[in-house]
Amino acid sequence: MVQPATPQVESAQSAQIKNQFGTFGGVFTPSILTILGVIMFMRSGFVTGQAGLGSAMLILVIASSITFLTGLSISAVSTNTEIKGGGAYFLISRSLGPEFGGAIGLALFFAQALAVPFYILGFVEALAITFPAAQEHFTAIGLATIAVLFVINYVGASWAIKTQYVVLTILILSIGAFLIGGVLDFDPAIARSNWESAYTEGNNFWVVFAIFFPAVTGIDAGVNMSGDLKEPERSIPRGTLAAIGVGFLVYLFNIIVSGGSTSRANLIGDPFGSLLAQAGPAAFLVTAGVFAATISSAIGSLLGAPRILQALARDDIFPGLGFFAKGTEQGDEPRRGLWLSLGMGIVVLVLAGAGGGALNAVAVVLTMFFLFAYGMTNAAAFIEQFSRNPSFRPRFRFFHWSTALIGGVGCLMAAFLINALAALISLILVSGIFLYISRRVLQNTFGDARRGFYYERVRANLAKLATFEKHPKNWRPTSLVLSGNPHTRQTLTTYALWLGSGRGITTMVNVLEGDLYERLDERAQAREELEAYVHDNELQAYVDVVVSPSFKEGLAMLLQAQSIGPIKPNMIVSGWPSKPRDYIDFAHQLHMTHELGMSQVILVDRGLPAEPKRIDIWWRGEQNGSLMVVLAYLLSHNWLWNRARIRLITMLDPGETRDDAAAQLAALLDAARLEADYEILPLGDFATQLPRVSADADLVMLGFRPPADEHAEAFHNAYTGFLKDLPTTMLICSTGDVDLMS
Structure with missing residues (x-):
């Protein structure tokens, strides 16, 4: 269960001295070191040789555009709220909610934690290539x-950042060595010969794109430092976009x-050797650059993983993670998560041995997690702005929902282009985590954008719905249930929800008599009781409570005012008053409801059936009869009633033959496309035949018309007599909105 942070936890956290990194050290450096990684040294030449100069630059532009659009989304979301630790997890969870945030956050933690040994394996392999004697001590070097x-x-993170400054210096010297050497050796003739694509067997534009794309990712390394930044709302946009821009220029150059x-042959056959050749006498710097690229990526991942875990633990999304919420007094360092990351890394290194190839498939899945995190970040920014959430007022202005949409789609496409199977596996894993979190009782929604998104969709759909004229074919039960205290009227509320059958809208209401100001506390308590009843019984219903000097006036207010635009109640569900206080008032209630255009269902409670087998409808004409049949049809879609048969019962009119009546009912059921039985009774006393025919039914439906004032008492007495020997019965009065033939 997600609980809001307690005051004690908040005060303890606030007492800790946070790190105060700036844009360059906290965001730009970790990001650029991950972007300018192993692929630049080991695969960039291969991409250029396969695709040619023209297509290679196009691949770079497409790949960088996806990352750039994601960077815009990150900048927008990060400048719209107070940023704490957790990086992409924090941004996603505060926009899309704990389900999406938790799913991506846990995946990102494992991706970052397991990426550490993968980068170390790459470092040791490069070391073994350069110094073959190191191969014998592969695992030992990795563990060291x-x-x-x-x-x-x-x-502390400050030492890790200082170490990255050293690594960045080595990387700059390395890149400078092979770029300067390349400029000195540049030959326009070679450039022309390498301009066109020349794909070898098994390669094409998108295959090569998939090989190159991971090179432009890595911006999460800086975002993960969100909780250690002095001004995250300024540093994250500036550092992230600067790293994307610098990375693009380096790769383009x-x-x-x-x-x-x-030559193309050397680019494809030996891309790393090509860089060494370009560097000439400074080739040793290129070798040092490979080492720096792998080490820097490992440091970035080891910085990020514990911080994501710490943020997850503090939000209490997953049970058992609370142990990792604690940080150090100085810097709030997540050392407990760091120990866990170390243990996971050691296990992977020991299992990998001297040949990490068996883990390549897992490495690809981890890449998918990063891409899905980018995609979710774009989705968060898209939903925030597209839903026109008033609280979405980012300081970063160079953003539009369309850029987030394009970026999100691009991330998804890139994932499946890189490896469709790995993308599918990752999607299944993330979806599984999402479903797990969704089934937990989450009390803290972080004020995320989902409500705003749904609100915007509802608002737009209501406006669209208002342009359509009402038609009997589109009738759905929008019911007001006069439930009062629902604990005393469980049968009434149960039948009302059954009639909705998941296709309508049901609102349970309670009318309190008295002065509004005197009964405000009672109104709040009554509303809480209704809401608790709905929640505890897992009902799809809404609640409302009104206070009025009299029940009559309160009901009049409800019937007139209960609506949201075109969605107005079209049916009132109430109980049968065995002894109404005033027959005239009861008749007025029936008339008022009818005149306001609402059908009525009055339930006579005889209890809930255990295994219902039959619904009897006493057919007297199409107006009430159509509503009765439709309600019986909706009721039959409830799991308890799905085996119950519907039976139409009619009495012959004077001069009508049984064959004529049978033909009419058969034609009626055929036109209505319903399976039902029917029974035709001879002309006789209704009061006598009613209990004889329907006493053994599980539910009986009878029509009625609101009585005139002078007939109010007689109406009540007559129906009381009809009902005394019947099972649970519904008295139904339709306004004619339902057409059985539509």
Whole structure:
């Protein structure tokens, strides 16, 4: 159960001294180090050789555009709310709610935690290629590397950031070495020969795009530092977009100089060797750059994973994670999550041994998690603005819902282009986590955008619905149930909801007599009781309570004012008063409801059936009869009533033959497309035949017309006599809105 943070927890957290990183160290550096990673050294030349200069630049533009649009979404969401720890998880959960946020947050934690040993494996493999003697100590080197990185992070994020400054310096020197060498060796003839695509077997534009796309991701590394930033609302947009821009320019420059200085065969056959050749005497810097790229990515992941876990634990979305909520007094460092990340990394490194290839499929799935996180971030920004949520007022202005929509679709397409099977597996895993969270009782919605989105959709649909004229074919029960205290009228509320059959709208109302100001507290209590009744019994119903000097006036207010635009109540469901206080008032109630255009269902309670087998409808004509048959049809769609047969019962009119009546009922049922039985009774005394024929039914439906004042008492007495030997009965008066033949 998600609980709001207690004051004690909040005060404890506020007492901690947070890190105060700026834009460059807290966002730009982690992001750019992840963007300028292994793919730049090991696969960028392959992409240029396969696609050619023209298509390689197009691939870069498409891939970077997706990341750039995601960066706009991140900037918009992060400048619209107070940012705390958790990175993308925090942004998504505060916009789309705990279900989406929790699903992506847990996936991101595992992705970041397991990415650490993968990057270390890449580092050790590169080391073994450069120094073959290291192959014998593959696992030991990997374990030693993760231990060193753990110590750096354990000391504090500030030391990890300082280490990344060193790594960034090495990376800059490395990139400078092969770019400058490429410029010096640039030959326009080579560039022209490499301009067109020349895909080898098994490769095409989208295959090569899939190979390259992970190169432009990595912006989550900076976003994950959200809780350690001095001004996250300023640093996240600036640092993220700057890293995307710088990364784009570096890759663009690399594609141009590599394509203009190296033959296609070398680009495809030995992309890393091509960079070494471009660097010439400074080739050692390129080798150091590969080491720096893998180490920097590992540091970024080891920084991010514990922080995501800490944010998840503090939001109490998953049971058992509370242990990881605690942070250090200085810097609020998530050391408990860091220990867990270390343990997971050690297990992976030991299992991987000297050949991490068996884990490649898992590595691809982890890439999918990042892409889905980007997609969800775009979805969050899209919903916030598209729903025109008044609270969505981001300081970042260079954003539109269409950019978020394009970015989200692009992330989804990229995931399936990279590896459709891995994308599907990841989607199933994330969906499973989402469903798990959805089934828990979540009390804290974080004020997310879902309500605003649904509100906007409802508002737009109501406006559209108002343009359609009412038609009997589209009639649905929109019921007001005069439930009073529902605990004393459970049969009434149960039947009312059965009649809705999940296709209508039911509102349970209670009318309190008295002065509004004197009974405000009682009104609030009565509303709470209704809401608790609906919640505890898992009913699809809404509630309302009104206070009025008299029941008559209160009902009049409800009947006139209860509506939202075109959705107005069209049916009142109430109980049969065994002894009305005033027959004239009761008749006025029936007349008032009828004159206001609402059908009426009056339930005579004889209890709920255990295994209902038959519904008897006493057919006297199409106006009331149509509503009775439709309500019986809706009732039969409830699981308890789905085996009950509907039986139409009619009495012969003077001069009418049984064959004529049978033909009319058969034609009626055929035109109504309903399966039902019928029984034709001879002309006789209704009061005598009614109990004889229907006493063994499970539900009886009878029509009525509101009586005139002078007949009010006789009306009540007559129906009381009809009902005394019957099972549960519904007295139904239709306004004619329902046409059985439509």
